[in-house]
Every structure is written in C-alpha cells, then in structure tokens.
Amino acid sequence: MTPKLALLEEYALIARALGAPHRMMLLEQLAQGERGVEALADKVGVTVANCSQHLQLLRRAGLVTSRRAGKSVIYRMTDDKTLVLMDLLGRIAQQNLSVVDEILQGLSDGPAPEPITRAELSARLNEGSVTLLDMRPEDEFAMGHIPGAVQVDLSRLDAMAATLNATSEIIAYCRGPYCVYAHQAVARLRQLGHAARRLDGGLPEWRADGRHVVSDLALQVGC
Amino acid sequence: MTPKLALLEEYALIARALGAPHRMMLLEQLAQGERGVEALADKVGVTVANCSQHLQLLRRAGLVTSRRAGKSVIYRMTDDKTLVLMDLLGRIAQQNLSVVDEILQGLSDGPAPEPITRAELSARLNEGSVTLLDMRPEDEFAMGHIPGAVQVDLSRLDAMAATLNATSEIIAYCRGPYCVYAHQAVARLRQLGHAARRLDGGLPEWRADGRHVVSDLALQVGC
DNA sequence: ATTACATTCAAGAGAATACTTGAATTATCT
DNA sequence: AGATAATTCAAGTATTCTCTTGAATGTAAT
Numbered sequence: 195m196t197p198k199l200a201l202l203e204e205y206a207l208i209a210r211a212l213g214a215p216h217r218m219m220l221l222e223q224l225a226q227g228e229r230g231v232e233a234l235a236d237k238v239g240v241t242v243a244n245c246s247q248h249l250q251l252l253r254r255a256g257l258v259t260s261r262r263a264g265k266s267v268i269y270r271m272t273d274d275k276t277l278v279l280m281d282l283l284g285r286i287a288q289q290n291l292s293v294v295d296e297i298l299q300g301l302s303d304g305p306a307p308e309p310i311t312r313a314e315l316s317a318r319l320n321e322g323s324v325t326l327l328d329m330r331p332e333d334e335f336a337m338g339h340i341p342g343a344v345q346v347d348l349s350r351l352d353a354m355a356a357t358l359n360a361t362s363e364i365i366a367y368c369r370g371p372y373c374v375y376a377h378q379a380v381a382r383l384r385q386l387g388h389a390a391r392r393l394d395g396g397l398p399e400w401r402a403d404g405r406h407v408v409s410d411l412a413l414q415v416g417c
Numbered sequence: 418m419t420p421k422l423a424l425l426e427e428y429a430l431i432a433r434a435l436g437a438p439h440r441m442m443l444l445e446q447l448a449q450g451e452r453g454v455e456a457l458a459d460k461v462g463v464t465v466a467n468c469s470q471h472l473q474l475l476r477r478a479g480l481v482t483s484r485r486a487g488k489s490v491i492y493r494m495t496d497d498k499t500l501v502l503m504d505l506l507g508r509i510a511q512q513n514l515s516v517v518d519e520i521l522q523g524l525s526d527g528p529a530p531e532p533i534t535r536a537e538l539s540a541r542l543n544e545g546s547v548t549l550l551d552m553r554p555e556d557e558f559a560m561g562h563i564p565g566a567v568q569v570d571l572s573r574l575d576a577m578a579a580t581l582n583a584t585s586e587i588i589a590y591c592r593g594p595y596c597v598y599a600h601q602a603v604a605r606l607r608q609l610g611h612a613a614r615r616l617d618g619g620l621p622e623w624r625a626d627g628r629h630v631v632s633d634l635a636l637q638v639g640c
Numbered sequence: 641a642t643t644a645c646a647t648t649c650a651a652g653a654g655a656a657t658a659c660t661t662g663a664a665t666t667a668t669c670t
Numbered sequence: 671a672g673a674t675a676a677t678t679c680a681a682g683t684a685t686t687c688t689c690t691t692g693a694a695t696g697t698a699a700t
Contacts (some may be wrong), residue, residue, distance in 0.1 A: 283431055
C-alpha cells in the first residue's frame with residue numbers, strides 16, 4: 195500500500211495548494227499572464243515575503259514555474275489544465291454549496307441570464323452585433339484582451355453605459371470563473387435597462403481555446 | 418472585495434477537503450457505491466470516529482451526502498463532477514510532478530501501453546474479442562461491475578493467467594484513477610507474456626458515462 | 641423500559657500552516 | 671568592487687488540522 199499512499203500524498207499536495215483564497219487569487223492573476231513577485235503581491239494584497247512563500251508552495255505542487263529575468267523572478271502557470279481544475283471547482287461549489295449560489299445570486303441582485311459561450315461570442319463579434327466590455331483593470335487589459343473589447347472599470351460603468359447604443363447586446367467578461375467584475379457589470383447594466391450577459395469564462399479560458407488575443411503594448415512586459 | 422473572498426473561501430473549502438490522502442480514499446470508495454461509516458473505516462484503514470470526522474468534513478464541503486438507514490448512516494457522493502475533478506487532479510499531478518510519473522512508471526516496471534478508452538472497450542466487448550478483469554476486492558465487485566468482467570485478486574492473478582486464452586487481449590480495471598491494482602495487474606500480465614492493457618478510468622467513470630453495470634446481489638446493499 | 645449498536649461529539653496532544661519581521665541571497669548598475 | 675534592488679530564507683507566534691480517547695446521542699431489538 196505504500197506506493198498508493200505516496201501517490202495520494204502528491205495529489206493531496208496539489209489540492210492543498212488550491213486550498214487557500216490567496217493562492218487562488220495568485221493563480222487567477224497568473225492565468226492573465228506571467229508576472230513578477232512584487233506585482234503579484236500588489237494585486238493580491240499580501241506582503242512580498244508572504245507572496246513569495248505562497249508562490250513557492252504553488253511551485254512545489256507543480257502548478258507554477260519561475261524563471262529569472264534580470265533582477266526579477268517571473269512566475270507563470272505550468273499547465274493550462276489548472277484552469278479547467280479551478281473552473282470545475284467553482285462549478286461544483288456552485289452546485290453543491292448553497293452559500294456559493296446565494297453569493298452569486300446576490301451579486302446579480304436576482305436571477306442572471308445564462309452566460310454566452312465563447313464560440314457564440316466569436317460569431318457575434320464577426321457580425322459586429324455585440325458590444326464587448328473588459329471589466330479587468332487597465333494593466334491586465336493592456337497585457338492582452340479579446341479583439342474589439344473596450345476596457346471599463348466598474349466605477350466608470352454608469353457613465354460608459356450612457357454612451358452605448360441601446361440596441362446591441364452587451365457582453366462583459368473579466369478574469370475567469372473566480373472573478374466577480376463581469377457578474378457585477380451585468381447586474382448593473384440590466385438595472386440600467388440594457389441587454390447584457392456574461393461571457394462564460396474569462397480571458398484565460400478564451401486564450402486556452404486558442405482564440406485570438408491582442409495586447410496594446412507588446413513591449414510592456416519585457417521578455 | 419468581501420463577496421469575492423467569501424466565494425474563494427468556499428472554493429478553498431472544497432480543495433482542502435481533497436487535501437488529505439485518507440479523504441481521497443474515502444471518496445474513491447464512495448465512488449464505487451454508497452456505504453456506511455464502519456465499512457468505509459475498514460476499507461480505508463482508519464478508526465470509526467476518525468472516519469466519521471473526515472466524512473463530516475467532506476459533507477461540509479458539499480462532496481458527500483448522508484441518509485439514515487436503520488441504525489446506520491449511509492454516505493454517498495453528491496456530484497458526479499467530483500470524479501472528473503479527482504481525475505483531473507491526477508492528470509495534472511502526473512504531468513507536472515515528476516515524482517508521480519516515476520511512481521506510476523515504477524508500478525508498471527517500465528513504460529506501460531496507453532490505456533484503452535471506455536468506448537473502445539465497449540465495442541470490443543460486443544465483439545467478444547477481449548478478456549475483462551476486475552481487480553477490485555470481491556465485495557466491491559459484487560456491488561457492481563462491468564458486464565462480462567471476471568473478478569480476480571492480485572494475489573491470484575498468476576494462477577488465473579495460466580488459464581487464460583493467450584490469443585485474446587486482456588483488459589484490467591479497478592476503482593478509478595487513484596487505484597493502482599489495474600496498473601499492477603497489467604504489469605504482471607505483461608511479464609507473463611500476455612497482451613494486457615488498462616482501462617482508462619475505473620468502474621465509477623464507466624458508470625458515470627451511463628454505461629451498463631451489473632451487480633451480483635441486487636439486494637445486498639438494501640435501499 | 642432496557643439493552644445493544646452505530647454514529648457523533650468533545651477535549652486534548654502533536655504537527656502543519658499562515659503571516660510577520662528582519663536578515664541573507666542573487667543579480668544588475670555604476 | 672561596491673551599492674542597490676528584488677527575492678528568498680529563517681525564526682517566531684497564532685491558528686488550524688489530524689488523530690486519539692472516552693463519553694453522549696439516537697435508533698432498533700428484546
């Protein structure tokens with residue numbers, strides 16, 4: 195029975211690596227693109243030393259890899275399958291933990307419409323029959339976004355909504371399954387009388403599908 | 418930022434529930450079928466009290482549900498998606514943690530052939546062109562197995578192999594992705610000169626596909 | 641009712657984990 | 671080489687987790 199326990203211990207290592215909110219946020223960030231320790235610490239809201247420790251734990255679990263770039267150490271996700279794992283975790287949570295469903299309902303202030311699939315969005319973008327909003331912060335948008343998307347912060351959504359054509363549907367997306375910006379944006383837009391839906395998944399899932407992504411500043415995050 | 422942290426805390430709860438080998442074994446057992454606390458404790462090799470605590474933790478995470486049946490409390494998996502989650506965890510581990518790959522290679526004592534898919538096995542069973550071995554313990558086999566499978570313990574595999582037709586390929590399966598019996602059986606059979614492969618996934622995955630499962634004693638685990 | 645059984649609860653010891661602080665590395669720039 | 675910047679290490683504390691033990695609960699049989 196020893197090899198089996200050894201295997202399970204390794205699997206458990208990965209599960210435990212996902213078992214802390216701060217590490218999930220780190221993974222969510224890394225899913226947007228590779229980053230250095232300090233940038234990650236800022237985004238997630240932890241000290242640099244603490245962030246470094248979390249990242250090392252994630253590395254021991256094989257979920258992230260690092261490379262040196264000058265003075266900095268750049269971390270990135272090892273495996274796209276991790277995105278699927280996190281997404282699945284979210285789906286299971288939503289289905290089996292009533293608290294989660296309540297929180298998500300609360301964000302939408304009522305029942306939200308089904309999200310649009312990535313394939314459908316792709317088709318609609320080609321037709322030009324949708325307005326696409328990227329609700330992530332400006333720097334993440336600059337590192338890569340869906341072609342045709344417009345970056346908006348939640349705080350500026352009301353002003354932006356006033357300028358939008360009321361006839362075309364609005365699609366909002368953000369970082370992925372754990373990110374609540376798109377939920378909140380859709381809720382607000384619907385309050386304002388717009389037809390709005392969420393995209394299923396965020397930019398990382400879009401990218402993992404092999405779909406096109408553009409970045410404003412190709413040289414911003416130097417390689 | 419409070420709703421987001423609340424959400425992540427719930428997701429983390431599920432991840433942590435998977436973060437202990439004993440709980441993974443419990444889930445692996447429950448994937449075979451529902452069971453009472455004492456039976457689970459025996460199978461997994463922990464005390465009843467400890468088992469009960471683990472099960473309650475799994476329940477808090479929404480992964481299992483329980484019902485009373487007479488004096489006993491019967492636990493079962495809540496959601497088939499949990500199987501997918503565990504399988505994915507294993508795949509990520511195998512790809513990104515070299516230790517895991519080494520252990521799995523070690524079980525096979527060299528490079529093992531690709532497992533056969535469930536769809537392919539299904540077709541081959543209809544043709545009658547394979548011998549199908551169920552490597553799980555007898556009681557689990559009795560609770561449900563793939564039609565046409567023969568139950569064999571690892572310890573009796575050599576004797577059984579001698580009686581097998583050397584011309585038809587042998588397929589072995591067991592509990593699922595975390596179970597090593599099928600790996601070991603295939604390794605041994607190949608040492609003995611047989612053509613043998615593993616089934617991708619175990620009985621729970623077969624059942625989750627909606628494929629046919631038969632049980633020897635329909636009334637053994639009363640409902 | 642009393643008894644027996646299966647499970648859960650409660651309390652405690654020991655290990656692992658999360659975060660903080662300050663020092664030690666490692667690589668770059670002058 | 672020395673100074674600087676980014677990251678990691680190390681040590682300490684508070685918290686959480688795991689397992690054990692023994693008692694308490696709830697259900698069924700006598």
